[in-house]
Amino acid sequence: MSSSESYPSKVLVSGELSSDGLALLGKSFDVHEYRQALLEPNLLEIIANFDALVVRSETKVTKVVLQAGRNLKVVARAGVGVDNIDVAEATKLGIVVVNSPSGNIGAAAEHTIALMMAMARRIPDACTSLKNGTWQRSKFVGVEVKGKVLGIVGLGKVGLIVARLAKGLGMTVVAFDPYTSPTIAAAAGVRLVSLLTELLPIVDFLTIHTPLIASTRGMIGPTELEEMKPGSRILNVARGGTVDEGALLATLKSGHLAGAALDVFITEPPTADSVTAKLIAHPRVIATPHLGASTIEAEENVSIDVCEQVVDILVNGSLPRSAVNAPLILPEEYQKLQPFVRLVEKMGSLYTQHYDGRPGGSMNRNTFELTYQGDLASLTNTKPLFAAFIKGLLAPVSGSEGINVNIVNAEIVAHDRGIVVNEQRFREPNEDTSYSSLVTLVARPPSRASSLTRGAKNLLRSQDEGSSPRIISGTCSGDRPLITRLGKFEAQFEPEGNLLICEDNDLPGKVGVVGSILGQEGVNINFMTVSSESSDDETGSKVESRIADKDGSACYENEGPLLGSQRVLMILGIDREVSVHIMGEIARMLGVVTARVVKL
Numbered sequence: 001m002s003s004s005e006s007y008p009s010k011v012l013v014s015g016e017l018s019s020d021g022l023a024l025l026g027k028s029f030d031v032h033e034y035r036q037a038l039l040e041p042n043l044l045e046i047i048a049n050f051d052a053l054v055v056r057s058e059t060k061v062t063k064v065v066l067q068a069g070r071n072l073k074v075v076a077r078a079g080v081g082v083d084n085i086d087v088a089e090a091t092k093l094g095i096v097v098v099n100s101p102s103g104n105i106g107a108a109a110e111h112t113i114a115l116m117m118a119m120a121r122r123i124p125d126a127c128t129s130l131k132n133g134t135w136q137r138s139k140f141v142g143v144e145v146k147g148k149v150l151g152i153v154g155l156g157k158v159g160l161i162v163a164r165l166a167k168g169l170g171m172t173v174v175a176f177d178p179y180t181s182p183t184i185a186a187a188a189g190v191r192l193v194s195l196l197t198e199l200l201p202i203v204d205f206l207t208i209h210t211p212l213i214a215s216t217r218g219m220i221g222p223t224e225l226e227e228m229k230p231g232s233r234i235l236n237v238a239r240g241g242t243v244d245e246g247a248l249l250a251t252l253k254s255g256h257l258a259g260a261a262l263d264v265f266i267t268e269p270p271t272a273d274s275v276t277a278k279l280i281a282h283p284r285v286i287a288t289p290h291l292g293a294s295t296i297e298a299e300e301n302v303s304i305d306v307c308e309q310v311v312d313i314l315v316n317g318s319l320p321r322s323a324v325n326a327p328l329i330l331p332e333e334y335q336k337l338q339p340f341v342r343l344v345e346k347m348g349s350l351y352t353q354h355y356d357g358r359p360g361g362s363m364n365r366n367t368f369e370l371t372y373q374g375d376l377a378s379l380t381n382t383k384p385l386f387a388a389f390i391k392g393l394l395a396p397v398s399g400s401e402g403i404n405v406n407i408v409n410a411e412i413v414a415h416d417r418g419i420v421v422n423e424q425r426f427r428e429p430n431e432d433t434s435y436s437s438l439v440t441l442v443a444r445p446p447s448r449a450s451s452l453t454r455g456a457k458n459l460l461r462s463q464d465e466g467s468s469p470r471i472i473s474g475t476c477s478g479d480r481p482l483i484t485r486l487g488k489f490e491a492q493f494e495p496e497g498n499l500l501i502c503e504d505n506d507l508p509g510k511v512g513v514v515g516s517i518l519g520q521e522g523v524n525i526n527f528m529t530v531s532s533e534s535s536d537d538e539t540g541s542k543v544e545s546r547i548a549d550k551d552g553s554a555c556y557e558n559e560g561p562l563l564g565s566q567r568v569l570m571i572l573g574i575d576r577e578v579s580v581h582i583m584g585e586i587a588r589m590l591g592v593v594t595a596r597v598v599k600l
């Protein structure tokens with residue numbers, strides 16, 4: 001995910017972001033800041049220029065905006081709720097969505113308590129009355145919260161802080177949250193109920209702290225409001241839409257509820273004459289314009305939190321700590337995985353170029369088996385390896401499609417292209433090698449897929465009609481990826497740069513001849529290895545004459561093997577691509593069976 005371009009990545013900030021985060025961004029990026037949140041048409045005009053988009057809740061990051069963001073790698077939400085972002089579309093496009101899951105939760109909880117107290121003691125009305133020059137004490141008699149029951153719907157991060165603060169005020173706290181742990185609730189002194197309908201008739205104050213998702217939209221509707229205790233009060237500092245605004249207005253008008261305190265609304269800001277506007281105007285409603293997270297401290301927290309993650313992704317190429325649509329991987333684990341991520345990506349790319357040979361080969365119909373052996377098998381999350389494999393596999397053939405494959409969308413990309421990858425782990429090191437970790441890739445054409453049951457070794461040994469398995473093994477020496485097996489050959493080479501891979505009959509003098517052919521075009525040889533056939537090899541593959549594409553993935557095959565000689569794999573690291581003419585000459589050499597150039 002790291003940016004290899006020499007010019008700075010461009011970051012678009014839509015909405016007010018605290019200066020601390022902006023300063024962080026400014027050190028590495030070209031930052032374009034719009035303090036007034038941009039609307040969709042404005043976003044559509046400019047989004048293609050940006051690598052990252054940082055938003056608060058007002059900016060709607062819709063499907064079309066994401067699709068227009070051809071260079072977007074990350075959308076950062078400086079806050080908790082991501083209901084303003086089409087996360088599913090971002091995932092499909094491989095765009096990481098990050099948020100700040102706890103930067104403003106204290107502020108939101110304090111705001112909830114502030115609204116509850118203000119509603120209980122009628123502070124906004126009393127304040128307005130006094131400012132208007134009246135001194136009315138009996139008109140603003142309130143109620144106490146001490147000894148009252150607070151009902152919390154959604155006992156997550158904010159809900160739990162609200163619970164603790166309310167306990168401190170002497171309230172009894174009861175909560176409904178089907179997904180929370182009873183242990184966590186008990187530790188906070190909260191009684192959990194298993195049905196919302198159990199909670200509604202027993203609480204004096206009801207407060208909502210769930211995200212806005214399909215199951216919570218309209219969760220507090222006319223029926224639920226009627227089930228609430230007469231004279232009770234409701235608060236919403238979570239999201240507009242969890243409470244049915246029309247039904248709430250009717251319940252307040254009927255006198256069933258004594259009051260409502262609201263920070264969030266279905267439409268923000270509300271349009272004139274809308275139900276939202278009427279609700280806000282109701283005399284027993286107190287309201288704030290989505291200020292739950294608006295404290296200096298919370299704004300600093302969320303700003304730094306998400307801007308650091310943007311830097312992590314675009315500059316350091318590391319995984320963000322709070323991605324909404326990518327797996328959570330501990331930094332130590334991610335560090336251990338890094339060299340293998342590079343290795344597996346190279347293995348995927350080598351596979352496509354070496355075996356499929358040309359764009360549109362049979363690659364996208366194959367089933368693959370990726371086996372992690374030794375130390376590597378103890379890592380808990382191998383998703384980065386899976387993603388790297390898909391990325392490498394598709395890279396040589398995806399130029400025109402421009403697929404951006406990463407940990408966010410690798411599964412979707414693989415699924416859409418019919419690629420099946422079975423991952424296996426064996427903690428015991430490979431008995432035939434001294435490598436502490438080994439990755440083995442085995443692939444078979446579709447008809448053979450069903451026979452893939454046990455590990456790579458079993459597959460290697462199995463023999464059946466015509467199609468021998470395609471195998472690549474690799475390991476890491478320190479941070480350096482190393483290929484240790486290619487097909488039937490035990491190898492030892494770094495999968496890096498331009499490689500000329502020649503399978504040939506082991507005849508004397510070949511290396512010198514190849515060197516002088518390459519020399520005619522000024523191609524330098526950086527290194528050379530010769531590998532022999534593995535002892536557990538499958539032999540007898542059909543050899544036919546073929547000349548493929550003109551590009552770097554060219555494959556040249558010669559007429560059949562010379563009887564009596566042993567096959568070897570000669571790998572030359574060369575400093576540039578090789579012309580068709582030179583490849584033809586090499587392929588025509590006596591004893592050469594196949595010659596390919598791959599670019600890794």
Ligand SMILES: NC(=O)c1ccc[n+]([C@@H]2O[C@H](COP(=O)([O-])OP(=O)(O)OC[C@H]3O[C@@H](n4cnc5c(N)ncnc54)[C@H](O)[C@@H]3O)[C@@H](O)[C@H]2O)c1
Pocket residue numbers: 080081082101104105108153154155156157158159176177178179180209210211212215216237238239263264290291292293294
């Ligand atoms: N007003 C503001 O400025 C402001 C500030 C911060 C957070 N928020 C909002 O507050 C909400 C809560 O934030 P959080 O950080 O506590 O989130 P969280 O994910 O930690 O907690 C949400 C809780 O809701 C529960 N939940 C989900 N579906 C439920 C359902 N159908 N019924 C009951 N419980 C359900 C979950 O199990 C979870 O425990 C979010 O919507 C967030 O956007 C608003």
Ligand SMILES: O=C(O)[C@H](O)COP(=O)(O)O
Pocket residue numbers: 056057058078079080081082104290292293294
């Ligand atoms: O979900 C959140 O974090 C809050 O609703 C805050 O939203 P804001 O960034 O627009 O203040």
